[in-house]
Amino acid sequence: MAPHEKPLGDGTRSVHAGVPPPAQGAPILPGPTFASYFHLEGDPAAAAYVYGRYGNPTWTLYERALGELEGGAAVVFASGMAAASAVLLPLLRSGDVLVAPSDGYPAVRSLAQGHLAECGVEVRLVPAAEPPSDEALRGARLVWLETPSNPALEVVDVAATASRAHGAGALVAVDNTLATPLGQRPLDLGADYCVSSDSKHLTGHGDLILGHVAVRDAERCDALVAWRTETGAVAGPFEAWLAHRSLATLQLRLDRQCETALALAERLLFRADVLDVRYPGLPRDPAHEVASRQMRRFGSVVSFTLDGRGRAERFLAACRLVGQGTSFGGVRSSAERRARWGGNDVPEGFIRLSVGCEDADDLIADVERALDVSAG
Numbered sequence: 424m425a426p427h428e429k430p431l432g433d434g435t436r437s438v439h440a441g442v443p444p445p446a447q448g449a450p451i452l453p454g455p456t457f458a459s460y461f462h463l464e465g466d467p468a469a470a471a472y473v474y475g476r477y478g479n480p481t482w483t484l485y486e487r488a489l490g491e492l493e494g495g496a497a498v499v500f501a502s503g504m505a506a507a508s509a510v511l512l513p514l515l516r517s518g519d520v521l522v523a524p525s526d527g528y529p530a531v532r533s534l535a536q537g538h539l540a541e542c543g544v545e546v547r548l549v550p551a552a553e554p555p556s557d558e559a560l561r562g563a564r565l566v567w568l569e570t571p572s573n574p575a576l577e578v579v580d581v582a583a584t585a586s587r588a589h590g591a592g593a594l595v596a597v598d599n600t601l602a603t604p605l606g607q608r609p610l611d612l613g614a615d616y617c618v619s620s621d622s623k624h625l626t627g628h629g630d631l632i633l634g635h636v637a638v639r640d641a642e643r644c645d646a647l648v649a650w651r652t653e654t655g656a657v658a659g660p661f662e663a664w665l666a667h668r669s670l671a672t673l674q675l676r677l678d679r680q681c682e683t684a685l686a687l688a689e690r691l692l693f694r695a696d697v698l699d700v701r702y703p704g705l706p707r708d709p710a711h712e713v714a715s716r717q718m719r720r721f722g723s724v725v726s727f728t729l730d731g732r733g734r735a736e737r738f739l740a741a742c743r744l745v746g747q748g749t750s751f752g753g754v755r756s757s758a759e760r761r762a763r764w765g766g767n768d769v770p771e772g773f774i775r776l777s778v779g780c781e782d783a784d785d786l787i788a789d790v791e792r793a794l795d796v797s798a799g
């Protein structure tokens with residue numbers, strides 16, 4: 424881009440991300456390449472693709488797209504947890520210290536407290552809402568942040584924490600799943616790794632499992648690719664292609680979802696029977712000040728608490744437009760009573776609601792009706 428040119432908007436960047444230069448007679452976005460192996464004569468180093476576990480042209484295009492949006496180099500994995508594992512497992516050795524949220528996504532915590540702790544890694548858990556103390560950072564090898572956190576929607580200052588963590592000699596990874604690269608760019612804020620479950624907003628249709636890690640350092644990128652090749656945590660080409668195709672509408676979907684999420688959260692604040700409404704975009708939310716500094720969009724997830732398990736279950740059953748399920752970020756609204764899983768320290772009536780792309784008026788009316796019905 425020439426210095427005088429205005430940077431492209433998020434919609435333009437999403438639509439064009441990773442699309443190859445036009446070639447006469449070629450499709451705009453090439454379809455998935457289904458190949459377990461590629462024609463290979465002589466020296467393997469001379470071929471771009473040799474075997475389907477090492478690399479695939481469909482991954483390459485999706486990774487280019489993600490790299491453009493993240494401001495780094497991206498490596499795609501079979502799932503968000505495969506992406507998280509690719510950062511955590513090869514980096515941490517016996518005697519290393521991992522600082523991680525005590526109330527973030529439970530599978531990351533159980534991997535840390537289970538496998539990593541068994542391998543001799545010291546795991547220090549700190550609340551997702553608080554920057555780790557100097558004591559927690561002392562001697563740490565890696566600081567894992569999740570912001571906004573799932574499910575409590577806590578936010579932590581990435582730039583300030585990254586600078587303190589680096590000062591203490593630690594690397595920083597941010598799980599950016601709830602924010603997406605259009606909501607915040609952890610690498611710009613000083614993180615060394617940006618980790619994402621692409622099963623959520625990035626793919627956005629609730630029909631596939633995928634993940635990625637973005638980095639700026641070339642050696643770290645090579646190490647992630649080597650880990651993927653060695654462990655076989657590879658994405659299917661069809662999933663990668665669907666993801667790339669869905670990325671084109673990311674800005675459209677996300678803007679609609681964020682706008683409706685804010686409107687819903689604002690409406691819920693007026694209801695005496697809805698407690699602890701959380702949405703980082705709400706000016707009165709405890710996370711709003713930090714969120715507005717580092718986020719450009721506040722995401723699709725709203726959380727709130729109803730009076731007990733029975734009321735929460737009646738509410739969920741009464742919703743017509745909000746499906747029940749354990750994911751978020753999709754075009755169809757969904758919600759769940761998070762305490763049904765155990766493992767998260769949330770009240771029995773805590774609801775995590777993912778706002779989809781329905782018309783805001785319809786969705787809000789449905790939620791209000793379900794609240795009224797479930798109160799009786």
Ligand SMILES: Cc1ncc(COP(=O)(O)O)c(C=O)c1O
Nearest residue numbers: 502503504528573600620622633
């Ligand atoms: C914040 C967060 N990180 C990571 C994951 C794991 O992603 P996946 O289910 O794609 O493995 C999830 C899944 O819900 C998540 O919410």
